[in-house]
Amino acid sequence: MWTEISWGAKHIELPSDKMKMGQPHIIPLAEQAIALLQELEPLTGHGKYVFPSALGQSRPLSDNGVKTALRSLDYDNETMTAPGFRAMARTPLDRDTRQI
Structure with a gap:
């Protein structure tokens, strides 16, 4: 949702009520992702x-929409x-985080 994007903090924050573990989930956004969202x-x-x-x-957009x-x-x-x-996407991203 657009309201979950924090432009200043450069992340998306999914509220705890949407998450299985009941904790908010923060997704950092790279400059390229921010640029794409701004275009969208x-x-x-x-x-x-x-x-x-x-x-x-x-x-x-549903899973079926992506499939279509x-x-x-x-x-x-x-x-x-x-x-x-x-x-x-996860495989190389996971590998990169282990090198930090």
Whole structure:
């Protein structure tokens, strides 16, 4: 949600009521991520969600929406899934944090 972005602190803070462990989750934002969000803001910033559903601004983009986008890019279920993108990014990110 746009309200979860803290531009000054350069992070996204997910409130504790959204998290399994009941603790808020802070996601630091790189300058590149901030720049992308700033480019996106004129397109969806008038609504509640950063990535709204194609069915209406009152709902977030669903997992099925991501799956549909992947299919439109000619990725099949065997090649790439929405969770696959997360896992693909996590591996090098996790390795980088261990070097700090």
